[in-house]
Amino acid sequence: MNKSLTGSFNGPLLFWLFMLLLPATIAWGKQLPSSNPTLEAWVQSTAAHQHADIQLVYPQYLGILYRQARFQNFWLDAQGKPNTAARQLKEDLKPWLTLDDHPRLASYRKLYQLLEHQPESNAPRQRQSHDLIITDYFLRFQQDLLSLFWNQQDHNEDHGVINAYERWDDWPDEVTPSSIEKELINWLAALKKQPPSEWAYTRVIESRPVAHYYDPWRQAFSELQTATDAGPWPQLSQDLKPGSLEPEVTDLAKMLSLLGDLETTEPWNADEPFDDRLGAAVKSFQKRHQLPATGQVDAATRKHLNVSPQERQRRLAHNLRRLYHLPPQLNDRHLMVNLASQRMEFVEDGEIQLSMKTIVGREHQRTPIMSQWLTSLVLNPIWNVPPSIAKERIFPRAQQNPDYLASRDYALVEGWHTPARKVNFEDLPDDAFTGGNSPYRIIQKSGNYNQLGRAKFRLSNQEAIYLHDTPYRQAFSKEQRAISAGCVRVEDSAALVDALLAKSPQFTPETVAAIYSEGEERYLQVRPRVAVYLMYWTAWTDAQGRLHWHEDIYHKDQMKQERRLAQKD
Numbered sequence: 250m251n252k253s254l255t256g257s258f259n260g261p262l263l264f265w266l267f268m269l270l271l272p273a274t275i276a277w278g279k280q281l282p283s284s285n286p287t288l289e290a291w292v293q294s295t296a297a298h299q300h301a302d303i304q305l306v307y308p309q310y311l312g313i314l315y316r317q318a319r320f321q322n323f324w325l326d327a328q329g330k331p332n333t334a335a336r337q338l339k340e341d342l343k344p345w346l347t348l349d350d351h352p353r354l355a356s357y358r359k360l361y362q363l364l365e366h367q368p369e370s371n372a373p374r375q376r377q378s379h380d381l382i383i384t385d386y387f388l389r390f391q392q393d394l395l396s397l398f399w400n401q402q403d404h405n406e407d408h409g410v411i412n413a414y415e416r417w418d419d420w421p422d423e424v425t426p427s428s429i430e431k432e433l434i435n436w437l438a439a440l441k442k443q444p445p446s447e448w449a450y451t452r453v454i455e456s457r458p459v460a461h462y463y464d465p466w467r468q469a470f471s472e473l474q475t476a477t478d479a480g481p482w483p484q485l486s487q488d489l490k491p492g493s494l495e496p497e498v499t500d501l502a503k504m505l506s507l508l509g510d511l512e513t514t515e516p517w518n519a520d521e522p523f524d525d526r527l528g529a530a531v532k533s534f535q536k537r538h539q540l541p542a543t544g545q546v547d548a549a550t551r552k553h554l555n556v557s558p559q560e561r562q563r564r565l566a567h568n569l570r571r572l573y574h575l576p577p578q579l580n581d582r583h584l585m586v587n588l589a590s591q592r593m594e595f596v597e598d599g600e601i602q603l604s605m606k607t608i609v610g611r612e613h614q615r616t617p618i619m620s621q622w623l624t625s626l627v628l629n630p631i632w633n634v635p636p637s638i639a640k641e642r643i644f645p646r647a648q649q650n651p652d653y654l655a656s657r658d659y660a661l662v663e664g665w666h667t668p669a670r671k672v673n674f675e676d677l678p679d680d681a682f683t684g685g686n687s688p689y690r691i692i693q694k695s696g697n698y699n700q701l702g703r704a705k706f707r708l709s710n711q712e713a714i715y716l717h718d719t720p721y722r723q724a725f726s727k728e729q730r731a732i733s734a735g736c737v738r739v740e741d742s743a744a745l746v747d748a749l750l751a752k753s754p755q756f757t758p759e760t761v762a763a764i765y766s767e768g769e770e771r772y773l774q775v776r777p778r779v780a781v782y783l784m785y786w787t788a789w790t791d792a793q794g795r796l797h798w799h800e801d802i803y804h805k806d807q808m809k810q811e812r813r814l815a816q817k818d
Contacts, residue, residue: 281313281433288312292381299368299378307388310429311381317437318445322380324364324387326446329371329379331364334449338387339364341453344470344566347559349808353393360386387449388429394456395427399570402809403785405615408712408735411635414665420709423576423620423780458572459579465790466572470565473796476507476558484555489546493523501546504554505530509795510537537797539590539728553798561788565796567806568788574618580780584623584716586737588616588785589799591730593739595748603748608719608730608738615803616735616783621708623779626749628764628771629695630705634659635713638734639691644681647674658694665690695768703765704742706749708781716781718742731802737783749775 292312296305305311314323324335331339342361345354363386368379393399440448457463476482483500502517511530528544535542538553546554579596586593588609595603610616634643647653654661654674661677662669672689681689693699702718712735719738724730739745750756753776764771787801 281430282437284309284312288316295374295378295381296385297378299375300382303382303385305382305385307385307429310388310433311385313433313437314384314440315381317440318448320377321445322377323445323449324383325368325376325380329367329376331367332446332449334446334453335364335383337450337453340467341457342390343474344467344562344569347563347566348570349563351808353398356386356389360390387452391432391452391456392429394573395429395432397424397426397573400424400574400618403571403574403618403805404809405617405803407610407613407615408617408714410711411713412711415711417622417624417709420622420624423580423622423782424574455577458569459575459577461579462572462575462789463569465794466565466569466788468794469788469790469796470562470569472509473558473562473565477562479507479558482555482557482559485546485551488548488551489523491523491525491528491544494520498523498527501531501554502527505534507558508534510534537795539797539799561798564798564801564806565788568786571618571785571805574620574784575782576620576780579782580778582777583780583782586716586781586783587789587799588618588783589787589802590789593737595745603741603744605740605744606725606730607740608724608733610733610735611731612803614733614735616733616737617712617714618785619708619710619714619781619783621710621781621783623749623775623781624707624709626746626773626775627705627707628746628761628773629703629768630699630701630717631695631770632693632699632701634691634693635734636687636690643691654691658696658698660692660694662690662692663688695770702738702742704746706739706745706781714783729802749779752777 289308289312292305292308292315296303296308324332324338326332339361342357342364345357346361348354360383363379363383368375436448436452439451443451483497483504485497485500485504487495487497489495489498489501496519498521499517499519501523502511502513502521505511505527506513506517510533511527531546531550532542532544534554535544535550538550540549540553543550582595582597584593584595586607586609591607591609593605593607594601643654643659647659651674653659661672661674663672664670669690669692677689681687693701697720699720700717702720704718706716708715714735714737716737716739724732724738725740746761747758750761750773753774756773785803785805787799787806789797791797
């Protein structure tokens with residue numbers, strides 16, 4: 250007689266394979282196929298053969314996947330070595346392992362270790378045991394990505410729901426959570442057409458965020474690893490300028506060489522001075538860090554130079570993590586706003602059509618990370634003043650000066666019906682803007698005083714976050730422009746309006762100019778649709794693959810719990 254299923258499987262395997270494969274021969278259509286006691290026992294027995302100390306998280310899904318794969322391995326080849334899918338997955342895990350310590354990352358480290366080490370022997374049973382455990386940990390990783398677990402680390406909690414009445418049925422969310430259970434049907438269908446190793450490779454590649462950003466950023470991460478492997482990072486303690494002969498000039502040359510700013514095939518000689526070549530490398534470094542390109546090492550430049558490659562890898566890993574806020578496929582027409590650098594690009598068919606400065610939310614009123622749709626373009630907008638601004642800024646001024654509201658084109662109204670009923674300021678209750686359901690609101694008419702300027706770009710969210718023009722142009726001359734109450738102000742709204750309407754023949758430049766001249770609020774549809782991505786990147790690569798850095802103005806290059814501690818200090 251053959252041994253039990255929990256034994257060595259040296260008996261007649263045909264019977265067991267028939268029992269295990271039988272459910273897979275039944276057409277399961279759109280319904281998730283079920284497991285069975287025999288299959289579940291096989292999973293537990295296989296896992297325990299080499300990893301008895303590991304508690305499986307997804308035993309049912311493992312059984313279904315391996316049954317569909319005809320019990321072939323996903324990650325190991327015939328010699329028990331990692332296949333292409335395993336090697337790719339291992340590379341993808343490296344940035345995650347540099348992040349701040351988080352309980353969720355423990356399983357990622359274990360997965361990396363499993364991929365790094367081969368089974369104790371090359372016996373088929375041990376290979377499959379090792380492969381199955383890798384798959385269980387891979388499913389844990391997949392569940393985190395599918396459920397958008399890591400995106401929650403970036404939630405601000407600065408802006409509550411304001412426009413509760415808004416519905417965006419025609420504008421579905423660009424990024425929505427999923428789960429293994431929801432994806433399993435598609436996975437099994439793919440396994441019918443692909444060998445398990447190819448299926449695993451496809452899953453690894455499809456699990457990555459947008460390749461346009463991920464691939465060059467991941468390459469930059471690998472290049473930083475070269476600098477990390479070079480040994481302890483020097484620390485500069487003094488200013489340096491052309492002609493300097495201090496010993497730290499050698500350290501400076503080493504740093505700039507490892508960071509890619511100084512091209513050198515030989516080590517810098519200790520007696521070489523700070524020359525023009527080194528000065529050009531310093532300028533390159535300064536430009537990549539948004540510093541004045543003086544070519545001299547001052548205190549600010551020294552501070553950035555002293556940041557170790559390990560710390561740079563950690564920060565870049567957070568930016569790689571935040572790429573999951575983007576949908577897998579970017580819309581052909583989209584606005585990409587980098588909140589950290591306070592800049593925006595209008596991209597059409599992969600080409601940048603327009604680039605400009607922006608103003609974003611201040612630290613305690615941070616503009617949230619969002620993947621949105623531009624629902625409409627509003628020319629000559631009327632500003633519905635947020636209750637908090639009305640209460641804290643406008644209402645007190647109106648109490649001191651009865652003419653203040655009229656002098657700034659403000660009006661006090663009740664309700665949201667059209668036209669809204671105007672209310673006299675002296676008839677307003679003292680608690681008019683206390684609480685969240687006040688019937689009163691302040692609006693600002695279109696005109697030169699309007700805080701939204703000449704154009705408003707509405708987005709598909711309930712938090713009253715949108716893009717708009719501004720009458721205060723001087724703010725764009727500042728280097729640091731995180732000064733708004735949460736919305737994004739754009740530097741050149743007229744150019745943006747023209748670009749967005751370029752494919753709408755009914756809105757010619759003359760038509761738009763006439764609307765501006767009328768001075769009345771006008772809603773325009775923008776077609777084809779435009780997506781708006783409000784992202785937060787403190788590190789990014791340019792067209793040449795060079796890594797650029799910006800200050801972490803919102804303290805997001807750390808996990809949420811560390812961020813809260815930092816804000817208390």
